[in-house]
Amino acid sequence: MTISNLGETVTLCGWVQKSRDLGGMTFIDIRDRYGITQLVFNMDDDQDLCKAARNLGREFVISATGMVVERSNKNLKIPTGEIEIKMTGLNVLNAAKLPPFLIEDETDGGDDLRMKYRYLDLRRNPVRNNMVLRHKMAQAVRRYLDAKDFIEVETPVLIKSTPEGARDFVVPSRMNPGEFYALPQSPQTFKQLLMVSGFDRYFQIVKCFRDEDLRADRQPEFTQIDCEMSFIEQEDILNVFEGLIRTLFKEIKGIDLPEVPRMQYSDAMRLYGSDKPDTRFGMQFTELNDVVKGKDFAVFDNAELVVGINAKGCAGYTRKQMDELTDFIRRPQIGGTGLIYMRHNEDGSLKSSVDKFYDEASLKLWAQAFNTEPGDLVLIMAGQKDKVRKQLNELRLEMGTRLGLRDKNTFSALWVLDFPLLEWDEESNRYHAMHHPFTSPKPEDIDMLDTAPGEVRANAYDMVINGTEIGGGSIRIHDRELQSLMFRHLGFSAEEAQKQFGFLMDAFEFGAPPHGGIAFGFDRLCSIFAGLDSIRDVIAFPKNNSGRDVMIDSPATIDQKQMNELKIRSVL
Amino acid sequence: MTISNLGETVTLCGWVQKSRDLGGMTFIDIRDRYGITQLVFNMDDDQDLCKAARNLGREFVISATGMVVERSNKNLKIPTGEIEIKMTGLNVLNAAKLPPFLIEDETDGGDDLRMKYRYLDLRRNPVRNNMVLRHKMAQAVRRYLDAKDFIEVETPVLIKSTPEGARDFVVPSRMNPGEFYALPQSPQTFKQLLMVSGFDRYFQIVKCFRDEDLRADRQPEFTQIDCEMSFIEQEDILNVFEGLIRTLFKEIKGIDLPEVPRMQYSDAMRLYGSDKPDTRFGMQFTELNDVVKGKDFAVFDNAELVVGINAKGCAGYTRKQMDELTDFIRRPQIGGTGLIYMRHNEDGSLKSSVDKFYDEASLKLWAQAFNTEPGDLVLIMAGQKDKVRKQLNELRLEMGTRLGLRDKNTFSALWVLDFPLLEWDEESNRYHAMHHPFTSPKPEDIDMLDTAPGEVRANAYDMVINGTEIGGGSIRIHDRELQSLMFRHLGFSAEEAQKQFGFLMDAFEFGAPPHGGIAFGFDRLCSIFAGLDSIRDVIAFPKNNSGRDVMIDSPATIDQKQMNELKIRSVL
DSSP states (O other): GGGTTTTTTEEEEEEEEEEEEESSSEEEEEEEEEEEEEEEEETTTTTHHHHHHHTTOOOOOOEEEEEEOOOOSSOOTTTTEEEEEEHHHHHHHHOOOOOSSSSSSSSOHHHHHHHHHHHTTTSHHHHHHHHHHHHHHHHHHHHHHTTTEEEOOOOOOBBOSSOEEEEEEEOOSSSSSOEEOOSSOHHHHHHHHHTTOOEEEEEEEEEEOOOOOOOOTTEEEEHHHHHHEEEEEEEEEEHHHHHHHHHHHHHHHHOOOOOOEEEEHHHHHHHHHHSOOOTSOOOOOOHHHHHTTTSHHHHHHHHHHEEEEETTTTTTTTTTHHHHHOOOOSSSSOOOOOOOOEOOOOTEEETTTTEEEEEEEHHHHHHHHHOOOOOOEEEEEEEHHHHHHHHHHHHHHHHHHTTTTTOOOOOEEEEEEOOOSSSEEEETTTEESSSOTTTOOOGGGGTHHHOGGOOOOBBBEEEEEEEEEEOOOOEEEHHHHHHHHHHHHOOOOOOHHHHHHHHHHHHTTTTTOOOEEEEHHHHHHHHTTTOSSGGGGGSSOOOOTTTTTTTBSSBBBOOOOHHHHTTEEEEE | OOOOOOOOEEEEOOOOOOOOOSOOOOOOOEETEEEEEEEETTTTTTTTHHHHHHHHOOTTTEEEEEEEOOOOOOOOTTTTTTTTEEEEEEEEEHHHHHHSSOOSSSOOOOOOHHHHHHHHHHHHHHHHHHHHHHHHHHHHHHOOOOOOOOOOOOOSSSOOSSSSSSSSEEOOOOSSTOOOOOOSOOOOHHHHHHTTTOOOEEEEEEEOOOOOOTTTOOOOOEEEEEEEEEOOOOHHHHHHHHHHHHHHIIIIIIOOOOOOOOEEEEHHHHHHSSSSSSSTOOOOOOHHHHHHTTOOHHHHTTTTTEEEEEETTTTTTTTTHHHHHHHHHHHHTTTOOOOOOEEOOSSEEEEETTTTOOOOHHHHHHHHHTTTTTEEEEEEEEEEEHHHHHHHHHHHHHHHHTTOOOOOOOOEEEEOOOOOOOEEETTEEEEEEEOTTOOOOOOOGGGHHHHGGGOOSSEEEEEEEETTEEEEEEEEEEOHHHHHHHHHTTTHHHHHHHHHHHHHHHTTTOOOOOOOEEEEEEEHHHHOOOOOOOGGGGSSOOTTSOBBBTTTTBBOOHHHHHHHHTTEEEEO
């Protein structure tokens, strides 16, 4: 309903957002999926109608009929703000109790209350808009992939548990007592089988499941854009899916995302201390081993790596601010020990926290290494290489935030390439697949599988936006021998490998094409597009950190009869 | 690759369908997702290449390069049949073992073998075409509903078990020991909550789950097109979704499906003995109580209902054919006792199997009732009303099949309206909801809930195509009082109702709009469009009748460690 409907008689159905009674006139704001419209009731025109309007409470469901007229005091902020409806009829479709929190953009409801009454929280514009955004993104993804000849194929939800990877949710089978289905952590093996079937280009927007201890922003069920292609190389995948992401930015947000830069995993680690660098801002790492060692400063001399960043314009940081930064890197979850700094003062002088060991000539070399200008602050950490990189990454992100360099409406995407194939797991004392066991090693690195497994690079790639991994994939193994070799290196016996993945290795013997794919975290992608920190806000009915849906009160106990039929018992 | 590519150098990747070695020439048919292309290798041109081609086995994966040339003996049945590729390069991407059955439209593989090697079965054109059809239908459904302002919202898969309806699959919760999630039989309550949230028009193509003993054509996991609308009446739903089905027929099959006729449930039962009549052919029931009673024929005199059909043109059925029909209705799964017939012979005479009781004048009344012509055969059954209708329904379908009236390429859709709200369940000795407990009774029938519950009609509707229910829905209850009343009539105590569905009844108090919806069985819809009898053929990785996936060998036992973490134990 807009100014173009002037003079028309219309019927609106919706919820009472608020009402104002001015004696002779009563104004009601009615809210529907498309917005807010003002209804006007006049005592002079129809006393009964006006009195009925006065009895409407917040969130009553009404059907209201009247004529579209021009407003005297227009509200140009909303599409319906130029008009109002002069009421001739009113029908209460359902009364409403007072909701437990305000149904407005800014609500007074706490998290727990809003989750319990999620169906009321979903009435609020910001939450509803997230769902609409998600819908539009899903449709746009499908349009893009459909136009590129991808076929959406539904893979099964009741599959088989595998010991590799995260913990599975399992489902006892009544018809096969003592046996269990598992819910998929991803449709990985099925999409590979579809490639063996000749499906060439597959996709699916699909629910996946992981029974993990939930950190702040994990959900036991989540949604993937899952894709696979045959007869392709890594380059083809990067092109097709960079196209997808750029199309989404264009269609959904009207943003022309530039061509996505590419970076080796090893460079990402060296320059950002992270395999998912936030590239909205620079502040790349500078390694200082060559510059700082041999001056009798034990902290640096004993460190595997001395590395720092240049916080531009922060030379004026106060003692208090510097202490905050030191406290920040000393938090247990970061685990840093100390922070060394050098100020490049506005007057050109250089001042470090370790002047005892480094004279001005030395500091000049530092300044050179960081390419500092007057006003800059250099922050340096030292220690074991992997640890110090991780710690400095946290500090870099913190500085980016403090300097306002991480705007939610700025988007910077990056491909990270050539991940390691394997990573060492301290707990199980063996190598694990960094991506998954079906990822192919780079042919030129295969020889190192025996001699230096940790050095073997994989044909694996991630897409990162604003420091968040939104998708990852790999070129797969399509050869039985190589797949067996991989399982052996992952500590599977031949029997275990055959029992768990025999169907896939058998399939490889019947003419498997070269293939590869990628999966995007759809919840995460939506949350980034919505400018949100949490995926929970783009999920209609999310679960809390204990995996509970507090609205329907699930999980819950089940009948003994059900347990008996399933031939299981709880052992508490 | 078609005739328009003549002279181009191309590279094709695919599978070797077959090869013919003619000495100087070798022909290979290569198969990819789009079809078959003939590759030609000539000993005179390149001996080594030709020899390499001779070594290719069936289902080898190859990459083949050559020039597109015109074929001398064209095959106009396939799009690529006018051309062939004169080979200049060949690369074996993967060898293949001989597949366990022929990868051709007609295969020699039995059901079990094809299910075990489903990834090979999916290579066959008919199976792959089914998946492509399904993909196209899913995209068309989304396009139609998106254009009508429906929003696709994902509802959770890990929900709560409810005792009403079929058996749930359950998922033990590790984080909440002793408690279980359930997999949804449908997103019913969530879509109703989305209406309470003001989402107005919702849809989802969504996996649902039912732990039932599997009949021939049931799957433990299946897919629904699930929809709900607010501020609507039944008429709106019928229009929108009739539009969906007609759009699908037009876009997918190029068929102009006429406006879908509507029939009362009571009429469907009276005229077809079924709530899902196959309306591709007439042969409606004629009731004969007024015509046949009082002639001392006990079978008719004692029957609650005497009812028959006119099998046009079957007067010439032999004794053997009549015996077959009698045997048919006496099968245990049909349970008929006897079949009475009347032939309207070509010479105009009438001859019945009960001439002892009915003279020619009587038979003339029969002929009148059935509006017979010379050559017609009337088939009559008698007994308890509901049973005899069911039996005659089976006989009518059998006669339709025998007379070739049930062509898979003919489509007849029907709305069946005004289903009963409740149906009596002998086993539990109480009424059950015929649709589900959220279906609203017709307002004018509510008074009968206490006096004649079986007579109360619901605002419920099914869409039937060719005798198969492909969708059903209802206008829902949106009022707490009425919902409580319903639960009471279904044998729920107030406490049970609150425990199971309290969240929904609570939601109804916060401003629930009038709403209703529908769900289509997507697998079934696809199978009808594909002209198939079974939904299994439109599912990429179906399960067998024991709920097993024989390809991945699931369900399976799980580790004791997993059981311990989940705090459950098998009790076999």
